[in-house]
Amino acid sequence: MHSRHIRVGRLLAWAIICLAMLCTLFPIYWMLRTSVTPAGDLFSDNFSLLPKHPTLINFKRVIGMTNLAETQAAGGSGARINFLLYLRNSIIYAGVVVLVQTLACSMAAYALARLRFRGRTTIFTVLVASLMIPPIFTLLPNFALMKQLHLLNTFAGLIAPSLLMTPFSIFFLRQFFLSIPREVEEAAVLDGASRWTVFFRVIMPMSKGPLMTIGLTLWVWSWKDFLWPLLVAPKEGTRVLTAALDIFLQQSPNSSPDWTGLMAASTLTVLPVVLLLVIFGRRMVNAISFTGIK
């Protein structure tokens, strides 16, 4: 009797977890499903799990592979869009931020964790305090600054504020460096190695895991970043995917948005991160503990 009770309970628990997975996946499936539906079919064929006439035309037109007539025939507005270009811009933005910021922040984190110098505590306190400042407060003056420097619609202006540091990265990496036993470095220093050598030859190779974690986190943040790129770099050459999606929506008529095109474009913003999850799934899932939060 008791064991049967447990078996029913387990079954129920699994049912709830499967339901949660279904609720998570269904909206994303529906995005895919709409992206391969012809715009003309939306009224008649909008409720079945699979579209009656699957097509790739929506993808072709959002990456600029169709001419004006073809685009309009497929339900587009005729405004020029090229999501392959925006994909490239997103990759440049996220890629540069990940590489440079990870390096600059690990250097700073190492200094704050290990080196002795005056003002160390002060610097660290100011950093932690700045974690609490809402980004919009600094976003307004940073935008004004980029405008004054004529860096609007350039990669330099887009990337600059997050290129060298975020307080979170330093905080996260410092926690890890503090956990490395001092003996590891002292041996190298006794052998005459400089701080640089110790850092690049001993510490960095030991820290591959945490460096990957912070790199992936920064990639996801940059990839999701919206307001800053929309304000600072909305023109074609520097427009990233999130900004492009919003601009695409604004160009689309309010009364009847170009849903099939919008969902094809949305799919392109999701595919690269899904790929990331497939490759680094185990690492990403295990990295989510309280330190990974924000």
Next chain:
Amino acid sequence: MSRVLTRVSATSVPRQQSTRRGSLTHGDGRAAVLFLLPAVVGFAAFYIYPAIRGTWYSLTDYNLLSAPHYVGLKNFRTLAHDPQFWESLRVTVSFVLMTLASQMIIALGLAGLMHRITRSVLVRAVLLLPWLVPNVTIGLLWMWLLDTNLGFFNELLRSLGGSTQGFLTAPSLALPSVAGITTWAGAGYVALLFYAGMLQIPQHLYESASIDGAGEMRIFFRITLPLLKPIIALVLVVSLIGSFQVFDVVAVTTAGGPINLTKVIYYYIYDEAFRHLRMGYASAAALSLVLILGILTYLQMRLLRASTSDLG
């Protein structure tokens, strides 16, 4: 070989050795400057400097087009008498309460179930997926699912014999819908945080509890929940600060409408700064938000210190 050589040279030049040792323990000023330089430059240029400029703007009539003029505390006085500012704060607080409540309950439930029946990476990866998707995409996607004419959920309602709902356009539904979308976007991530916290709870507590014949519900409320208290408190602090700053989903799905009913504080500031070009006024509002969040964080931290785990 090189190791032996180092030893030899070290013993033959003891003075040099001792200064090296000294620099390790008594101060690395010069090395520290180099290590910190890039990050400090970034921090000074894009955190400290704009914080000072933002504070200065809040005391001016800056409009992005002409040079700012000092106006004293005028912006703050206007702000205090601006009904839309208070309305935006009210909207934000109800959004935060709705989102936090639904997100915490769903996440705790899911984490509790996962903790007791599975360690599957696949389950966790699926739940993490929405966290990886840009909020703009999430907003757009749900705008489509909730569309009044063609959206899936209205088709579903119709096929069940219900009537069509303007989820994002009806005054009574818009804010709950935005809160629901945000919950969808974040619940899985929060569940993984709780799950990671639950893995820290010693397994033997569960074993002895089930030997004593305690049911799963009892175990959850008597063991898991009390021992998870510090994690729950931390997640609450961070989620509260985070959801106070909701912007992307609102900007895409409702743009603050209908009739400003979803105009959260972040959207209000954005609107003032970039649509009405009232940069000085928007800076004053942003500075007020800094203060509000500062006070909230302080209060929650005090609360947090009061709630330590029973694990000790």
